[in-house]
Amino acid sequence: MTCTLILTRHAKSAWDTNVPSDHARPLNKRGRRSAPAIAAWLRECGYVPDQVICSSAQRTRETCELMELGVPATFTERLYHANSDIMFKVLQQAEKPRVMLIGHNPGIAAFAHSIVASPPDHSRFDDYPTGATLVVEFAIGSWKELHWSSGKVVDFAVPRELLGE
Template identity: 70%
Template sequence: MTCTLYLTRHAKSAWNTDAPSDHARPLNKRGRRSAAALGAWVREQEVQPMQVLSSSSQRTRETYDLMELAAPASFTERLYHATPEIIHDVLHEATQPQVLLLGHNPGLMEFAHEIVKHPPPHSRFDDYPTGATLIVEFDIAHWAEMQPTSGRVIDFVVPRELLGE
């Protein structure tokens, strides 16, 4: 059996906003376009997410909404600027074999580097820009069995490629 992870960083957020906190910052115009494009790309994949685990921030909520995925989401404060260890712990609690995890850097980028043995040959994998999405497959029956460097990269994309920018 396999488990598949979509590891997605939120789309580009607005900095010049009246949001009362970093947690409340919304997406900007480009971020909204990127999130929609990412959703279309995810829906074209052979394996679809069955569950979404997301940070509770405004920008991750908006990214999820604009992706228009069929999978239900749970939003948790634990994934807001989470460390790789916390991301690992949250993923171990997943109940479905196909999960999209939506979060923030630097923890998301660090987690991506820890879970794959061979990183994708992509120039942006090392900095994991906004909207970056990694698809990784694991030969496990349950997320609690996931080990570092055990993931096989299926694909990696950044929104600029999807938008033709």
């Protein structure tokens, strides 16, 4: 049996707003185009998750909502600027075999590097830009069996490539 992780950094956020906090920062126009593009790619490739676990920040919530994946989503404060260890613990508590985590850098990039046996051959993997999405398979029966550096990369995409920008 395998478990699949779809690891997505939130889409591009707006910096020119008067929101009261970083947590409340929304997506910008490009971000609102990117989230549906990533979702379309996931559907076309057959990578639709069974469960979504998402940071509670506005920009991650918007990313999740604009994807319209039609699966249950949980919004948690634990993923707001979470480090690799916290992401690992959150994933170990997942209930479905195909899980999407939506989070933030720098934690999500560090987590992506730490969870795979070898990185994808992609020039943007190291900096994990907004909207970047990694699909990784693990030869485990449940997320409780998860180990570092054990994932096999299936695919990796960034919105700019999908949108032809």
